[in-house]
Amino acid sequence: MYVRIMGKGSWGYNDEKGNVVIPLGKYKFLNPMDEKGMILAELRNKHGYIDIHENIIVPFYFDDIALFSEELACVKKDKKYGFVDRSGKIVIPIQFEEETDFQKTGLALVKKNNLYGFINQQGKEIIPIIYQNAKESIADSLVCLYKKGKWAFFDSFGKQKSDFIYDEIALTDIDIKGENKSTFWKNGLILVRKNNKKGYLNKELTEMIPFGKYSTAEIFNQNRIAIVSKNNKYGIINEFGKEIVKPEYDTIEHPEESYHKSEIFLAKKGKNLVLIDEYGKKIYDKIKGFSFDYCRLNKKIEKIYHVQDLNGKYGAIDTKGKLIIPVVYEEFEDFGSNYNAIVKYKGKFGLIDSNNKVTYPIENKAIYSDRRELDYYVIKNKDGKFGIIDKNLKPIFNFDFQDLSPCIYDQKNRFIAKQNDKYGVIDRAGRIIIPFEYSEMSNWVEYGPGENYHFVIKNNKRGLITKEGKTIIPPIYENLFYHNEKTIVLSKNNKYGVVNIQNKIIIPLIYDKIYADVHYFDPQKKEAEFYVLKNGKYSILNSKKEIIKTNVSKEEVENNFPLEFKKHT
Known part of the structure; x- marks a missing residue:
């Protein structure tokens, strides 16, 4: 077993005991070893392949080289592309204008003289390089070519399967064994546009949903359903053309979830929102807002949805639409995979678990936590005093403070606190780091001197101290305006x-x-x-x-x- 290592501007390999096999300082880049023991390498701005003993397999002759695909690797020389085999022999001449690779169909999409076609692994043109554009899928054997403003389908043997009649042919994505691949038909039906009308074809290219039946139509998802509309109303169909969600909504879309589009659907009808699962089944309706969250249900972390009803109250449902938190709260923060969530009920704050059991009394004026890295809750109790409990709801600080806030430079362990109308800094164990002697103390300001300082006011005079309490500028000034360190x-x-x-x-x-x-x-x-x-x-x-x-x-x-x-x- 070998381990790839990175140095300053170079790469190397060690064995599993840490012994140097390929030293640093020679190769600008080394790729992980492939299944045949070959390592893509860069040496003096040229690319090739070596083995773990630094035997040169593909010479360092090329300006760029790709990974092997179907036992051939695309190489670049003088702005043109060709292919080499695993012995380093150029088996398809360097003549093409774009990098490409071979798919499981045995074909590679190539460009030459600004025209497109497909070749096999012997370099033979299976589909002549005479077309203005081309598309290929990874997951199935269809390809499509473009000429004179229209698209047509071909199979991987080069046989033309349709006339050049389509204005547009859509590819979609499918997950196969954890890998994202492109496909025309494996999600159900192929979305095409002809004479400015959309329709759907099956894998035999038979028209399954007539052109123009729907005014808008989208690609099928992995659950073999798609959003369509007619008469400005939206619904969802399956691959057999059945309307599993009737076209009665003003909009249907996939909401954003963790920076990508979710598989579920969000429909709108008037002022009401409706949640629909990835199979087209209604989850919950008559809401005006929702968000994604995760909590612990039945000893597992499960996805849930926060919902807000038309009166502005919040609750939560599971992914099947079962109500797990009643819709009664004025505010409801995320569980964020933790055991408890902050809620506001009748103007007071507390904590609940995923069974809606109150785990900390709902009687406080405020509760704060950093949900990204939950370690404690800062609580302002019903008397207006501040304290802190840990994530297991055990006290860290009793309610002895007029104010408490985590220091930006050490949010887990240090806190700006206020007692007897004076501010200071304490650590998590309650030790005083900066004495309680300031009437004001800054935490972090965007245009301030950074995380290592606090602006302070004492006896109505301004100064600057370090986070350890050392005085830098004594608090003797009426005004203090920070431009920069100079x-x-x-x-x-x-x-x-x-x-x-x-x-x-x-x-x-x-x-x-x-x-x-x-x-x-x-x-x-x-x-x-x-x-x-x-x-x-x-x-x-x-x-x-x-x-x-x-x-x-x-x-x-x-x-x-x-x-x-x-x-x-």
């Missing part, structure tokens, strides 16, 4: 200056007002520029305290800093 505008006793993130003075606190030039954020500009006001006169300084310009007009400052200027004046 530009922090401060004011004290109504005088303004500039420091950097280490609290080193850039501009002394002697000015009546300072505006930081927004052009400083232009990467082409090397020096910061500051508009400063002193004794009623404006000047421009750089970060070296050098005067760039004097007697700057009030109008120029107002034009450059309209919002700040308005506040200041």
Whole structure:
């Protein structure tokens, strides 16, 4: 057994004991070993195949090379493509204009002189390369060719199976043993368009659903059903043309589920939504919204649907439409594969399990959890005090706090807390990391100094501390405006200056007002520029305290800093 390893700009192989077999530093890329022990490799910008002992099987002669398909690999040389066998011999000359491969039909779709056709593994043209376009499926033996604005079907032996009469022929996808493959007919029927009307054919290309019967029609899914419409109403048919969902809905579509289209259907009729399963059976109706979720049912994680009724209340059903959570809640967050979900009922928050059993009393003012990585619940109880329980509903913090929120830089273990009207930071064990001495404390701000700092206010003065509580800028300033690590505008006793993130003075606190030039954020500009006001006169300084310009007009400052200027004046 061999293990592929990656280094800096190169690849190699070790054996199962960690001994080097193919060292790093030689090959720019090595593919996993295939079933015949061959390894696709890149060496000095050329591609070939080697074995685990670095014997060259396919020479490093090609600009690119593909994986073997039906014992042949497509190769590229000087912007043209051909095929080699496993001995490295060019068996089909390099002459084609696009990369291709052989399917189980024994054919490969090729392009030459901007025209298409199909060849066999001996390079013989089974379907002449004379057509303007072509389509092939992976899962079945049909192909189709295009000329003079029309499509026709051919079989894998090159026999023409239909006339050139179709404006469009649809391919669809099918899952075969975990692999996604394209097919014309294995999902049921072939969707085609002729004379601007859609119809369906079977695998023998017999017309099964007449052209024009439906004004719109979609491809069949893997359960052999398809969405159709007539008279602006939508329904679902099976492969025999039976309307298993009558065309009575305003729309029917596949909703988005985890960034792809779900197999189920969502139908709309007036203000009502209807859920229909992947086989065309109605799951639930008379709702105005729904979402996907997963919870633990019968000791297994199962898919469920949250539903919202026409009165805005929430509940949940299983995939068969059985009601598992009654539709009574004002808010209902996802289980997210966990045991409990946050709900709101009669204005109060609590937790329930998938049997609708209350697992934490529904009597609280608020409950928060990070559902992506559930570790605890932050709870604001009925008295307005904050505490935390873990995912097993055991206390982490008692309700001794006026406020609690997880620190953005360590959400599992550190929390900004408030006691006796003062903020500090505690860890999960309750140890005080930053003392309770601030009237305000930031968590993370988008344009702030990052995760390692907190802006703080103490005695109505502003400063900056680290997440360990070390003072960087002492809280002695009336104003603190953070531009970046090199530009922090401060004011004290109504005088303004500039420091950097280490609290080193850039501009002394002697000015009546300072505006930081927004052009400083232009990467082409090397020096910061500051508009400063002193004794009623404006000047421009750089970060070296050098005067760039004097007697700057009030109008120029107002034009450059309209919002700040308005506040200041």
